[in-house]
């Protein structure tokens with residue numbers, strides 16, 4: 001049985017930089033001038049020792065990132081984004097901007113940017129990565145995007161390749177990238193589909209960085225299930241990220257027994273490093289919280305908790321490296337008691353992590369904790385939102401608890417970005433991209 005409370009990764013003999021500064025200051029107050037010189041020497045020795053510890057880690061991290069980027073087939077060059085505005089509208093205190101930008105030659109991305117109407121300086125920002133069948137108009141992602149914007153955070157919601165406006169027929173929940181033969185074609189081209197999901201998210205960061213209203217040092221990535229897997233990769237490989245919510249996912253070999261979109265990259269990653277080394281790649285630039293349901297049998301397939309124990313071991317090892325960098329507490333796990341496979345990125349625990357690591361302009365931690373909550377199943381029913389049968393159970397989606405900010409769902413048609421004659425064009429579709437990358 002797993003712990004039901006926030007599980008900080010175990011860090012033994014943790015002496016953060018804050019501890020060192022405190023000790024030095026206390027002694028310094030008692031010293032005469034001669035002691036100050038001694039202290040400066042001591043500081044130099046400590047700083048040098050710390051950098052001697054950190055330097056080999058940094059070098060090893062970057063060497064591993066290079067190998068993993070190559071393994072995923074992430075392009076080494078980036079073309080001009082050529083961002084094209086497709087208008088915007090205001091609803092319930094939120095502006096929803098519509099954009100199309102170029103991820104790579106022959107592959108363009110329709111994306112929404114949710115933001116508060118009133119700005120008070122550069123905003124923190126979040127990029128979504130998606131679970132199987134999810135896209136920008138899916139209920140959980142649309143709910144979270146509106147919620148984050150109400151908390152003062154810009155949220156970039158693009159369609160993942162193969163879904164919604166990047167699907168040949170505009171279909172949702174199609175899982176087009178899982179169609180037999182797709183992963184083989186990607187692999188033959190040296191571009192795993194996971195690498196495409198990760199690269200498009202990285203281009204999302206590039207897009208945010210073109211904007212003066214985004215705080216460049218406060219960008220995070222958030223995703224559930226397959227999107228949790230993708231968020232983990234983005235946090236590991238893109239050092240511009242400062243926060244990640246990896247939900248509905250484990251850092252354990254059980255994630256090799258999955259569909260090719262995740263099993264192939266995980267299997268190949270494991271030939272290059274351990275899960276602990278993988279988790280360490282986000283240290284110290286990105287604060288990572290893994291949130292799972294205690295009874296999520298989609299991830300912990302055999303229900304023994306082995307997936308969680310493996311993840312805890314990896315996170316505990318990574319926490320030591322975070323601590324060595326002076327970033328104690330920046331990687332943690334949290335489990336929902338009795339919870340199944342749910343979109344925990346929209347939970348209060350997630351909001352607290354976002355508040356601590358990106359900021360929530362205008363909102364205090366107390367304000368977040370005091371928010372009322374609602375049940376997602378009842379909310380979906382009240383708004384006539386059909387749920388996928390497999391997940392429409394109290395254990396999974398119907399049991400989700402969401403902070404209640406008076407949010408109403410937005411319709412797919414309302415969130416559409418492309419013109420009707422653009423839908424299905426190769427530059428937007430999975431099929432068009434597969435033809436383009438063919439060797």
Ligand SMILES: [Zn+2]
Nearest residue numbers: 177178259261
């Ligand atoms: Zn898949």
